[in-house]
Amino acid sequence: MVRLLTISAIALTAAHGGTCFTNAGAGVPASRSLHRRGGECSHGRFSADFRGRHGLVVRGGRVLCGMDLAALSPTVASIIAGSIAGSIGVGVAFPLDTLKTKSQVMSVDGGMFDLIYAIYASDGIGGFFGGVRGMMVGQGLIKAVAFGANGFMLGEISRSYPAFSSFWTLAFAALFAGFIASFVVAPFERIKVMMQASDAYEGEIHALRAVLDTEGWEGLMSRGLGPTLAREIPSYGIYFVTYGLLMATRPIEALGAVAPLIAGAAAGCACWLPVYPIDVVKTLVQNTEGGDAAVSSFGVARDLF
Numbered sequence: 651m652v653r654l655l656t657i658s659a660i661a662l663t664a665a666h667g668g669t670c671f672t673n674a675g676a677g678v679p680a681s682r683s684l685h686r687r688g689g690e691c692s693h694g695r696f697s698a699d700f701r702g703r704h705g706l707v708v709r710g711g712r713v714l715c716g717m718d719l720a721a722l723s724p725t726v727a728s729i730i731a732g733s734i735a736g737s738i739g740v741g742v743a744f745p746l747d748t749l750k751t752k753s754q755v756m757s758v759d760g761g762m763f764d765l766i767y768a769i770y771a772s773d774g775i776g777g778f779f780g781g782v783r784g785m786m787v788g789q790g791l792i793k794a795v796a797f798g799a800n801g802f803m804l805g806e807i808s809r810s811y812p813a814f815s816s817f818w819t820l821a822f823a824a825l826f827a828g829f830i831a832s833f834v835v836a837p838f839e840r841i842k843v844m845m846q847a848s849d850a851y852e853g854e855i856h857a858l859r860a861v862l863d864t865e866g867w868e869g870l871m872s873r874g875l876g877p878t879l880a881r882e883i884p885s886y887g888i889y890f891v892t893y894g895l896l897m898a899t900r901p902i903e904a905l906g907a908v909a910p911l912i913a914g915a916a917a918g919c920a921c922w923l924p925v926y927p928i929d930v931v932k933t934l935v936q937n938t939e940g941g942d943a944a945v946s947s948f949g950v951a952r953d954l955f
Contacts, residue, residue, distance in 0.1 A: 729798040736793025737786045745778035751846040754933045781845030784854035788838030800827035828886030836878040840936045847937045865940035877932035877947045881925045889921035
């Protein structure tokens, strides 16, 4: 939970400077893309619903959002901001992610502090950062794909269905982003899980070769894809919609520059709680080089239950 709160807060705050995840900055017509006074992004008709406290920021017919990235197309700005934000977030929170993964695959008596001691006693500080380099690159790509897909779909829905509810526009775009991102998430997290769960690998390339030698590229891309889709699609839906709703409220707006940080952290917590059991299943399915028989996600879930 702390891991997701940290990653979400950092990612949404960093990306907020370049573009929005919601209607504004995603190719939505200026008539429906509202921004808060002071240049901070707001969220389509959500803004209009909250007592008209927002103003349009338009230059040359283009809705501007955040810093200089607004000079780019909204989708490109989303990709750039998302990739930077994703890399920063995962780098900062990776030790917490390691604790999550090891708690799912290891049997350690006691609580979190006992697990921390066990990892440090076995592998030192480096034990908390197994696979961090590959995942920083991967998370940059994952967030770039997710933010780009979200921005693309927001624009498509708004252009094709201008009367569509803002809430459902946000929701459908977020679900689409989760679906697309899953195909990038699965292979990167497969290697990350193997690196975090075992010290048998010298690096990401070693773990990658171990998978490719036994399963090939098909195995790398597909093992754990089912639970990854089941986790990412609802997670992104909750994530983006919660963030959009929170950023359109008076209490969050009053926080000023830290509003994306607080709203992002809250959105991260909200999206993680419902899907955590699915994440446990995904970790156990992916924690293998693939030399064994295919592991059924339903079988793993049944055994856990």
